[in-house]
Amino acid sequence: MTHDVAIVAFAQTDHRRRSDDLSEVEMLMPVLHEVLAHTGLKTGDIGFTCSGSSDYLAGRAFSFTMALDGVGAWPPISESHVEMDGAWALYEAWVKILTGEADTALVYSYGKSSPGQVRDVLTRQLDPYYLAPLWPDSVALAALQAQALIDAGSVDEPELAAVAARNRDDARTNPHAQLSGSVPQGEYIVQPLRAGDCSPIGDGAAAVILAAGDRARDLCERPAWIRGMDHRIEAHSLGVRDLTDSPSTRLAAQRAGVFERPVDTAELHAPFSSQEVVLRRALDLDDSVRVNPSGGALAANPVMATGLVRLGEAAARIHRGESDRALAHATSGPCLQQNLVAVLEGEDRA
Amino acid sequence: MPELLSAPLVVEFPFTRSLGPVQSAFLTGLRERTVLGVRTEDGRVLVPPVEYDPVTAEEIRDLVEVGSCGTVTTWAWNPAPRRGQPLSEPFAWVLVRLDGADTSLLHALDAPGPEAVRTGMRVRVRWAGERTGAITDIACFEPYDGEPEVHGTEHDGQFDDAVTGIVAPARLDYVYSPGRAQTAHIAALADHRTVGERCPSCHKVYVPPRGACPTCGVATTDRVEVGPRGTVTTYCIVNIKAKNLDIEVPYVYAHIALDGADLALHGRIAGMPYDQVRMGLRVEPVWKPGGRHPDHYRPTGEPDADYDTYKELL
Ligand SMILES: [Zn+2]
Secondary structure (H helix, E strand, C coil): CCCCEEEEEEEECCCECCCCCCCHHHHHHHHHHHHHHHHCCCHHHCCEEEEECCHHHHCCCCHHHHHHHHCCCCCCCCEEEECCCHHHHHHHHHHHHHCCCCCEEEEEEEEECCCCCHHHHHHHHCCCCCCHHHCCCHHHHHHHHHHHHHHCCCCCHHHHHHHHHHHHHHHHHCCCCCCCCCCCCCCEEEECEEHHHECCCCEEEEEEEEEEHHHHHHHCCCCEEEEEEEEEECCCCHHHCCCCCCHHHHHHHHHHCHHHCCCCEEECCCCEHHHHHHHHHHCCCCCCCEECCCCHHHCCCCCCCHHHHHHHHHHHHHHCCCCCEEEEEEEECCCCCEEEEEEEECCCCC | CCCCCCEEEEEEEEEEEECCHHHHHHHHHHHCCCEEEEECCCCCEECCCCCECCCCCCECCCEEEECCEEEEEEEEEECCCCCCCCCCCCEEEEEEEECCCCCCEEEEECCCCHHHCCCCCEEEEEECCCCCCCHHHEEEEEECCCCCCCCCEECCCCCCCCCCEEEEEEEEEEEECCHHHHHHHHHHHCCCCEEEEECCCCCCEECCCCCECCCCCCECCEEEEECCCEEEEEEEEECCCCCCCCCCCCEEEEEEEECCCCCCEEEEECCCCHHHCCCCCEEEEECCCCCCCCCEEEECCCCCCCHHHHHHHC
8 A cells, every 4th residue: 555655843953053052872872862752752752763874974973873862762763864865864764664563754964164165075976097186076067067058058156156146145044054144156166167156065954853644733733745656766877967957956855756746846956056057957947946945055054964954945845835736856965966856745725 | 171172183094996897907908008989789888998888788799999189178177276186286187089980088288278178179198107997197298289090999908917906005194183072172171081972861971971971962061070090891702812912812802891981992901811801700890001991990899789780881
């Protein structure tokens, strides 16, 4: 049998440049308490817990086991972890509920980029034979993609600046954002990307609660029903791909049912302004769709939580009655290598 | 609240990786100034080569020699090179489609400035002086306006003394901050005191504290001084000497429940024959001058603790 599954609660930290005063679990715990408080659930009521994070960010092995202290893992709980953005942890939790093995799930993720150099850290996810020995950092790879878009005539630098400005302008109503309002485009970090085209570096965490069927209706006035979700990956070699396109996003969207009816909101995980251009085209989003009302990754980029925040922000908009059908997207890897797309819907209001 | 602690943390690892037949031929070829691609079933030539077709997942093995000159398919100007990158002066990142190839290779282009770089420009490989069979055998590309050569001849991939593995060294630098709870613990150790934190919900005292009660999932806040004496709850005898460790074997490594703590910490037991250490033994810390932790624990001479007093802490 199939189960209707919804996001019923969402919480996130205020995303900050540094949080030296907090260990990972200390940063995460208030978010866990907040998301549980939204539903009245306690740890013992949760059927399945799944988290996303990466040891490379803080340079600590098995750091997710420490973060588990914030959940309250005794008596023993059913738990899993992905060494990825929490959006993929949410996917695992969704599957767990679809199988009928749980009817509620807690999903959380966190990342502290401040202890290390995130541009260097992300090089370690690259192919170790041909790419990683050259240390091409995350901005450099995104800049190659941006130049490919410019060469193709899809965008120019002023249009990229406008994408960045629109996201940060929208972030003014997001109290959790790290960067909002008017932010200077600044110097080139790697040409053609300027500082303003790049997401800020910071620390943060997020959590959501999923529930099935009537349980969701009990826990939330207007659940954000997950109507479809899919994730796809492209060839790892950048030189094999057409960097101006994202076929994996389009295929995931198709499988998730995005193109069946128009969406009114899209939360896109685009850490660089140029990547929003690629995603809008892959998803056929026109100006009728509200893109990143939260400010998106250009306003706050807690690596490993940024994708989960997109799902949470899209869901929260449905909870508040500001959206009826929203798309949420998460990415991982260089130049939009892996992409997850979900469709969330609120039921008709009386 | 003591001032927040922080310290440099360096994570370094030399990943040793074996190569498959195609990668081995490609990297050995670079050592010999020969660039090899691999042909897919539909006739495309992939450079750098892979062992499985990215479209069909079919195993592919047909090697093809391609040119050391090529065309830039996209680029990005890097004004501030970072550690480990191919050039230390500002350079362009480029994807280059080598003559005879259908896909592009990522590398660096040595050029005087961004105005000297454009998509479609012709470039050629600058070989590293000393080549070992690695992608860095290509030092970088350089602008080149010579005639394109025709390439695409079959190659058997055979070289003398083939490279079969690479060592990919990695180093990441961090500044580690232990957070509020552990900072307080470490600061107290400087005064030879051991401080834990109590859970406001279940009242257990954790030492060393990590800021959260793993049972209740809430912040531990009340600071509690524990010890200095404690009880051995369990132990093992170490018979193998660890590298760089100046302790004679055998020695005893134990879990020690400090008085007032609800969690045992780890410590070495000394000051008595190793084979007389036992559960329930009462011990106290021994500090060495300048030590940041107790060097070891020694017997206090008190009668052993009753099993019931520490059985919950095992
Ligand atoms: Zn407790």
